[in-house]
Each structure stands twice: as C-alpha cells, then as structure tokens.
Amino acid sequence: MGAAQHQLPTTLPPTRLRERPLVRLLDALWRERWLGVSVAAGMAVLTGLLVGTTMPRAPATAGQALVLMLTGFVAGGIAGLAMRSRWAMVLAPVAHVAAFEVARLGTPGITVERIRFDSAYGLLAFILGRGLYGVIGLLPMLLGVAYGVALARRWSSQRQPPSSRLRHSAGRALGALATAGLIALVVLIAWPASTPPVRGTDGRPIAGSIATLERVRLGEHDQWIMIHAASADAPVLLYLSGGPGQSDLMFSRVFFEDLARDFVVVGWDQRGTGKSYAALDPAETLTLDQAVADTVELTNYLRARFDEQKIYLLGESWGSTLGVLAVQWHPELYHAFIGSGQMVSQRETDRRLYHDMLAYAERTGNVEMARTMRRYGEPPYADPLVYAYVMGYYEQLSPYTPPAAYLERGSAAGLVPWGMRGSEYSLIEKANVLRGLMDMFSVMYPQLQEIDFRRDVTRLDVPTYMLMGEHELAARSDLAHEWFAHLEAPHKQEFTFPDAGHSVVFEEFQAFHRIMTDIVVPETYQGG
Template sequence: MASSGSRPAPLSILKRTAPYLDARRLGLTLGMAALSGLLSALVLPRGPTTQLQALALLAAGLSIGLLAGVVTRSRWSLLITPLVHVLALELARPGLLGPTAGAIRLTEIYGVLAFLLGRGLYGLVVLLPMVLGASLGVFLARRNITTRPGARPRWIVPGLIVSVLVALTVQIALPARTPPILGADGQPLPGSVAELTTVRLGGHDQTIMIRGYSTEKPVLLYLNGGPGMSGLPYTRVVLNDLSRDFVIVDWDQRGAGKSYPAIDPTSTLTPAQAVSDTIELTNSLRARFDEQKIYLVGESWGSLLGVLAVQKAPELFYAFIGSGQMVSVRETDRRIYKDVLDLSAHTGNPGLAAKMRSYGQPPYADLPYANVFALGQYDALYKPYTPSAAYRKLGATSGIGPYGVFGSEYNLIERFDVLRGLMDTFTVMYPQIQNIDFRRDARTLEVPVYILDGTSELSARRDLTLEWFAALRAPIKTLVPFENAAHSVAFEQFEKFGVLMRETVLPQTYASP
C-alpha cells in the first residue's frame, strides 16, 4: 500500500479516469461530432470560402471540441471528436465538381495540393480549433481532480492553446485591401480611384478591382485566363503605369479568386453566363464612369470570353485586345498532345509518351490532371525567350508571390481561394469550351481588333491565331508582334503594351464622352 504523500498507484488512477469514458458520455460526444460534420457537409460542402464563414467555423469547431473535452474529461476526445466529425462530413458531402472538394487523389502532386487547399484548409480552420478546444475542455473538467490540494493550476499549456487560437483568428480576420494611388506628396492622389468592390452579376456577388490615376480616363476591363484565374495583384503591380491613361478594372470572374464563393451551383457556371456577366459588368462600368463604351482586354481564356462578348454586344466596346489569344481549345490540345509525344521521341524519354497516352487523346476526360501534366511540358515546347527586364524585376521585388497569393488584395481564406478557384472552376468550365472554334464561328467582328502576337508562343496556339486573324473581318485589325513574349504578352512586355495602347489604340478608337 502506498505511503502517505506518495504518487497514486496505477489502479487508483484507473478508477479515477474510468468514469470519464462511460458509454453515455462517449455516445453524447460521438453524436455531437457526427451531427456537426453532417451539418457542415450540407451547409458548407466546400468548407470555408469566405472570411466570415471561416470565423464562424472556427468558433463552431472550438465550441464542439471544448464541449467534448468537458463531457468526456478524457484526452481521447482530442482524437475521436475530429475523427468522427470528418467521417460524417465526408460521407454526407454531396458530389462536387473540382479536385479540392471532390474525390481525394494523393497519387499525384497536383492531387496532394488539391487536398491541402480543400481538406487542409478545413483542418486548419475547423479541426485544429476542435482539437485545441477539446484539450481546454479536458483541462477545465479535470483540473480540480488532478491538481493536488494547495497546488497552483498548470495554466501554461492552456495559455499556449489560447494564444494559438487568438493568432489564427487574427490572421483570418485581417482584411484585404488594394493600396491607394499616391501623389508626389505621398498622400492619396485627388481624383484617383483604387478600390476592391463587390458587384452583383447574374445573381451572384463577384469582386472587381478598380485602379486609375484619374476617373476621367477611358475604362479598360481586363479578363483573366484560366478559366478560374485571379490576377489582381499582378494587374496592380505590372499595369500600374497604364493606369495613368486608363481606369483599369480587373474582374475576379465567378468561381475565381475573391469570387470563388460564387462557384456553386456549378450547373449555372457556363460560358454563356460568363458572357452575360461580362456585358452586365460592362454596362455597370459605363454608367459609373459616364463612358459610351469601354476597352476589353482578354488573356487566354479571357480572350475567348472577350471575343464572345464583343460578338454579342459590339456597341459596348471601343476595341478588343487579345493577349495569348485562343481560337480553338480542342485543336490546340490535340496539337500539344502530339507535340508532347514528339518531345518524348526527341529526348529519348519513352516514359513521357507513356504518361501522356495514359490520359487518352483530347478532349481529356481526366480533368484537370491531364491538362496539368501537359502544362508541365510547356517550358520544353516554348521557343527560347526572355521576358522584359522590367517584368522580371517586378516579379522579383513585388512580394506578391506565385499566382499573386501574397498580394494585399487577398485575405487568408482568399489566398486559398485563388488556387482553389483555378483548380475547381477550370474543371467545371473547360469541357464546356471544347466546341469553340473562331475560325468557324467568329469570322467577323464589328469592333477594332488588336492581337498581341507573342513570337515565342506555343505553335499549337499561335498557328491557329494567325490562321484566324488572316481570315478575320473587322473595322480595324492589327497584329502586333512582340519579341521575347509567349502567352502572357500584356504582362511579359507590359511597357511595349502600354505604348501600343497609348499611341495606337487610343488615337484610332477613342471618342471622349
């Protein structure tokens, strides 16, 4: 028998802890965890997509964990509560398009990234607070039992837990912003505009960024690529000088970046709706800035969307400018598929061809994994080129990071949304644009057309663009070659692009209101 004041025997400890694991307490905890997972799957199947959703889920996860810890009084709650919650969530989650919320695929790096962006974010916002909350609950429930009479409570670990929760909450709550345009005195320039704002398009809230040194300048709407790409920080940093001559509007299209929360229902996320949204946004900008028309610049997928928009409502646009112009997605993919097989033969790498063939010929069924694999070969397929020194310098010093995810225009959740939007929206939209072929369907445009021709662009894209342009009929049509540029011409050679817009496009097309 243990002497007075010695440590309790193991049997004594077991007797103390056994009541905390009885069936009633355990059943209550399991039911609570399962119910919360079920509700999360029904209400937010993609997890948190906005700042407010993330804060609400964090509070819910913390509360559930705290209650589980108090009820069970066992550290097992740190494991069983999040585990049951996740099992219920995954079993009840509806079928969703997109790799970040769809089937888990950890056999490829892209699938791992999708898992981290979707389930990983959920783990950070919900499961981590749930585990920390359970730990706090156990501490609160058991401190009067495990602490010797007269001893001071051990608050160090709980204090650290609270600190982590506060830090995570603060990081989620930090707002996004676009910096003001400053004058020579370092103060916001009078008459300028620099804002992030929400617009209602097609029944969905979507975000635009507006920047210009003067609101009296003509409006230029920039359409990003993808589908699903967001590039707000790049537009701010790279096209800053052009915003002296234009009010530049960069739009996170539905399902992209800051507009990722609008991705569902994916049944209405269609090219036709994107065209309608473009026209609706154009009319909104015309009214706000008192302009008869605006300029439309489209890159990659945005160049497809731009052509479709000016086809439908040419009276709204002074001109269309295509960068990384796409003509036929299906034919481009077929040619790239062949180019990858040729590259495999040329480099003596049969594994490359075997992998490419394993996805089947375009149009690919295994989206977006087949496209990502093909994309990984582009550097070897491009003609050698070096983007402008100014562009490379901005890329090295801007601090906005890959895909601009560290730009001030995004809060913490939106940094995830930038990449989630590119993955998921691409998966939804890409099959729907397979039948577009401007060689057949856009032989005439009723607006001036300027095509930025990156001479190092993939031949699978450029050859189709040159073929389409040669047959195109338009009031003005100009093909402008850009050396040391490929797909993202407007950015890679942004200084020359600015000269083109100021010295050629504006004088030829603009009529002041």
C-alpha cells in the first residue's frame, strides 16, 4: 500500500524489438537529427524527380493515380519514420513538390506551366493540374508521415512525453477517418468507366447491339473510341469532336442515340483529350499532320473491323478542319463528309472576332472589355487564355435559345457542361476532359494559324454536306459560306437551321438523323 507506484513508459518497445538492426539504425537517425532530416528530404526529392520525369502530367490515368498515391504514402511513411516528428508533414511535401516541378520543366500545357491567378481560367488550370496532384499525391503522403511518426515513437528507445487519453483517442479516430477516406478515394479512382447499351424505341437493350469503350493504337499512342450500334452491319459514321481538345463522348452518345439504330456511330477521344489525355506527350510529336494521320489510321481500322470499303466522316468545329484535311488526303476512304460548325480559317475567324468584340463593347458601353481587348491586340495570341476570354463572350455576341428538343434531351440525360458526368469517364478522366481542353488546345491551336481552306482546299473528291446554324457567329459562318460556294465536289449541299448556333449536329440531332437516312445515305452509300 505504501510503496511508490511508477508509471511505465507505454511507448517503450519490447527488448527484442530494440535489438533489431532496423531499429538500431533508426535509433542512430533519431540521435543525429540531421540524418533523419536528410533521409526524409532525400526520399521526397527522389520520388518527386521520378514522378516528374515519368509522369509529368500525373495523374493522367487511374493507374498513374494509384501509383502516385502509393508512392506518396510510402515516401511519407519513410519521412515520418526517419524524422520521428510531425515536421516531416511540412518537409516531405515541400521537397517532393519542388523536385516534381523541376523534373517536368518544359512540359507544355496550361495546367502544367506557370501558376496564374489573373483570371478564372488560370485558377481553374491550377485546380485541375496542381490541385488534383495535391489531392492524389500529397494527401497520402501526409497520412504516410502520420503512420511513420507513430511507428517511430512506438519503436523509439527514448521515453516519450505522455499524452492524455482524450488526445490519444482523438488522434486514433482522426487517423482511422483519414485512412477510410483514402481507401474510399482508391475505390473511386479504380471504378471503371462504362457506356450504356443501345436501346430500341421500347427502351430495352437491342439484342446483338454494340456499346463499347475501346482502346486503339493510333500513331504509336493508345487512344480511346466509343462505339454504339444496333447492328454491326450498318454504315459506319466516325464523329470528330471540336476544340481542339474537346471530348464529346457523352454528348455524342446522348444526341446520337437514335442515329445508332441506323449507323455504327464511333466517337473518338483524339490524342490528348478526355480518355486519351495521357497520350498528349511527347507533345512535340502532336502535330497537325499527325492528327490527320491518326484520323486516317482510325478510318482504316474501322473499315477493316466492320468490313466496309468506305465510311462516313462527320466533323464538328475543329473536327470539321480535321475532317476536311483527312478527306483531302484520302478521298477513297469516305462515302461523304459532313461538316457541322464548319471552320475555314481559324486565324481569320479570330481576327474578325476581335473586331466584333470591340464593336460589341462600344454598343454596350463596356469600357473594361474594350480596354482589355485593345491591350490584347489582334490575334494570334501567344497566351492561350486570351482565347478563353474571348470564348466567354460568344453567347453575348450571338444570343439565342437552342431548340426545345435539344434542351429536353440534355436535361433528361443529366448533361452538364463538357459532359463530365458521363459514365464514359472514370474519376481521373472527368478531370481530363477539362485538362485536355486546355492543354491539347495550347499545343494544337497555334499550328492552325496558317490554315485557310479558301486557298488550300478548293476541291474535295467526295460528296460534301454542310450544316449551318443561323445563330452561328458571323466570323465563322461568313467564311464557311464563302468557302462552300466556291468548293468543287462531286456533290455538295448546305442545310441551314434557324434555331441553331455552332453545334448544329447536336442542337438539331433529329433533323440530322433524317438528313443522314433520307438524303445522304441514298445519295452516297454503295454498300460494304
């Protein structure tokens, strides 16, 4: 009763644990603090250099995201174990990020180049690039540090200051919550993408139909296509999305749902966009000629797969530029070309838009807008975000209400801007929809400045159809009409829609279906 009671240090490990070589080594690190700091910093720098060199846009795929999470967790664990201090939560991420940024210097793209907060688009680029990296790579690193510190204190032969039961319980609860959150994030990242089946008018899946997401090898890079068809025996229609850099998988699935009952409809995430974002690098090989070559290679893949001599080619906006060039290169591969939101000369369109913006600013008394545009001057612009600023005024330059059927179908399908909610994208690919739009645009758009179809494409040796909305920006439509009027082709026809703007093929999806089945196919299809 009278004997003094002494509290035993609960953090003291068993004798056999202290005698292990690893623990003796750690004891040496803990005695010489600078050694522990050096190991922690070295591991963080090493992993930063490794990731920055091998995955400069990490995470660009679900696989890269999982590797990055594991790398961060292990690096953090080693840092926490080596330092035996929560200060590793500062040192490890800072050293890792610094090394990562150095390793990927020179990688082109808005989301990976210099940090900018001078516009909403700059902030968005930061969130999509470095913000995403922070969540996927640095949060696991912080959790790893916490586990490493806890393990170090358990193994340490030095007496640790006692902590209150409440503080200890709170720490354990917080650690468990963070671990559960990390596991949930792993599950969400690994959750595979999918695309709904092709359904008949009764709403039931059509027997023998095709609804797939597939990886194909084009130009020595893995890229993704989506195929929807009620029958593999139908004519093949390849859709080229706009941008450059835009992914339209959900849009094309929703608005071409009826079309897929009569055609094999193929959507393609071009190199550097959406599901194909990881294929952007090396960016110096993503040239205009390579994009056209990829289109031709995909065309030949589809011809062979579906046993067709020719296919139909549909281009929207930038896709119409790509489509015209592909048809010019290899007219023998295509039944016909259909251009929607037809582009003729990006540079001349942008120059006219510049003057339209100044005129709009003067009409509306928008002094700040006029000052901003005059500061930018006439295009082309070295800064891609200037184009984003101009795009923000498209609706004001040509206001209109799209067709009711378009709005109703989009609402029923849960469409959001850029189609990011589509099941066709995994969690990382949803971010890639916007990252691709920014980064692929910044790589490809400067290469389009010398294009002018009025000079370069005066003849196409395939039947050519053009869809034009009356609410299209005059800077685009005037050039398209001028080019189309002088274009030589075996057959050409223009369709104009009073309630449509730029994305005619989606906004007038019902009319487009009728045009294809009632006019284009009877005039051009010669069977497989």
